[in-house]
Amino acid sequence: MRTSSPQETGAIAEMILRGIAKGEYYPTLALSGDLGAGKTTFTQAFAKALGIRKRILSPTFLIMKRFPIHHRKFKNMYHIDAYRVSSADLEKLGVREIFNGENIVLIEWADRVRDILPKTTTWIKFSHGTSENERKITIN
Ligand code: ADP
Ligand code: MG
Numbered sequence: 001m002r003t004s005s006p007q008e009t010g011a012i013a014e015m016i017l018r019g020i021a022k023g024e025y026y027p028t029l030a031l032s033g034d035l036g037a038g039k040t041t042f043t044q045a046f047a048k049a050l051g052i053r054k055r056i057l058s059p060t061f062l063i064m065k066r067f068p069i070h071h072r073k074f075k076n077m078y079h080i081d082a083y084r085v086s087s088a089d090l091e092k093l094g095v096r097e098i099f100n101g102e103n104i105v106l107i108e109w110a111d112r113v114r115d116i117l118p119k120t121t122t123w124i125k126f127s128h129g130t131s132e133n134e135r136k137i138t139i140n
Pocket of ligand 1: 006035039
């Protein structure tokens with residue numbers, strides 16, 4: 001898919017959230033792509049669609065943050081930024097326990113910690129397009 005604004009990328013996040021609710025996508029979202037490709041923009045729109053009012057920081061400030069949600073299938077949304085951490089670091093934080101089906105988990109720079117992600121992970125790849133605001137988004 002191609003988007004030409006942060007809003008359009010947000011609309012894709014909303015579409016994927018609806019798909020997760022219907023069981024069409026796994027609730028672990030591995031987000032990959034270069035700096036500025038749109039991973040945090042996607043996560044912000046996703047969180048907003050879940051009713052999370054707290055600000056989603058563009059990471060480096062956080063490794064893992066939990067946001068409780070009111071959803072008929074899921075209890076929390078977790079936002080993980082794996083830019084500066086290893087799989088071992090995340091394991092020490094107890095990350096494996098959160099892949100228990102009760103949570104929606106979004107992981108930026110997920111390709112760096114690929115080995116600790118469940119097999120049932122939805123991979124979403126972000127890349128820059130040819131014009132300034134164009135992004136390419138590929139699911140699985
Ligand atoms: P990442 O988390 O992948 O490093 P960010 O979401 O933090 O990327 O940054 C993306 C930047 O690109 C933001 O400043 C956003 O406003 C801008 N942008 C421009 N066009 C788009 C688009 N089509 N989709 C997403 N972000 C876009
Ligand atoms: Mg980011």
